[in-house]
Amino acid sequence: MLKITPYLGIIVLLVSIGGLWYPKLGYVVALVFLSILAISPFRGRWFCGNLCLWGSFNDFWVGKISRHIQIPRSFSSMAVRVPIFIAMMGMNISRIISTEGSVDKLGMVFVTMSILTASFSILFGAAYSPRAWCTLCPMGTLQRFLGRGKYPLKLDQNLCIDCSRCQKVCPMQLDVRAVGGDPDCIKCGRCVEACPKGALRF
Numbered sequence: 470m471l472k473i474t475p476y477l478g479i480i481v482l483l484v485s486i487g488g489l490w491y492p493k494l495g496y497v498v499a500l501v502f503l504s505i506l507a508i509s510p511f512r513g514r515w516f517c518g519n520l521c522l523w524g525s526f527n528d529f530w531v532g533k534i535s536r537h538i539q540i541p542r543s544f545s546s547m548a549v550r551v552p553i554f555i556a557m558m559g560m561n562i563s564r565i566i567s568t569e570g571s572v573d574k575l576g577m578v579f580v581t582m583s584i585l586t587a588s589f590s591i592l593f594g595a596a597y598s599p600r601a602w603c604t605l606c607p608m609g610t611l612q613r614f615l616g617r618g619k620y621p622l623k624l625d626q627n628l629c630i631d632c633s634r635c636q637k638v639c640p641m642q643l644d645v646r647a648v649g650g651d652p653d654c655i656k657c658g659r660c661v662e663a664c665p666k667g668a669l670r671f
């Protein structure tokens with residue numbers, strides 16, 4: 470996690486609320502898409518754990534109202550994620566085409582995406598765990614495919630004392646010691662920071 474990560478969530482509110490009056494704020498969302506396309510082929514889902522505005526929003530805003538319970542395993546199954554990916558991509562692409570190049574209309578399409586993502590984040594995050602939406606978010610799924618196996622987490626078995634501290638801090642509720650190159654690890658580094666033995670590293 471970067472030093473600025475906890476503060477990025479405020480931009481979600483600025484874009485989702487301010488964008489209703491000033492649609493050009495929506496272009497922040499386009500910047501996020503471009504960043505994801507540029508970073509994920511080299512670092513997998515690193516963007517999700519360090520620079521995503523909604524990821525930060527989930528951790529540091531939604532986290533305050535979350536029940537912090539187990540995220541259903543089915544959320545991260547491809548049977549759920551692929552149809553969501555196709556439906557949301559299809560909807561967004563058709564809406565972008567319908568703007569016919571109008572700067573404000575296109576900005577409003579992005580603002581709507583921000584509002585939808587924030588709404589899903591709050592809904593899933595409040596019901597389960599702050600990062601519940603991130604287990605099935607289409608942008609997370611895209612990064613999973615683009616950056617599979619990149620920047621893996623490594624465990625030194627000789628140093629590990631089985632204290633499970635890493636397990637308790639993982640926002641994606643992964644089996645940290647078995648993560649390795651799990652494409653759904655968001656490379657947030659919380660497990661690395663929590664390990665008292667320095668047994669984890671990227």
Ligand code: SF4
Nearest residue numbers: 517521524603606609
């Ligand atoms: S899964 Fe989606 S909402 Fe969550 S951090 Fe990644 S891009 Fe952002």
Ligand code: SF4
Nearest residue numbers: 639654655657658660
């Ligand atoms: S395994 Fe570690 S780096 Fe990966 S998501 Fe969990 S806490 Fe973050």
Ligand code: SF4
Nearest residue numbers: 629630632633635664
């Ligand atoms: S926090 Fe470190 S020592 Fe403890 S279980 Fe995890 S890897 Fe092992």
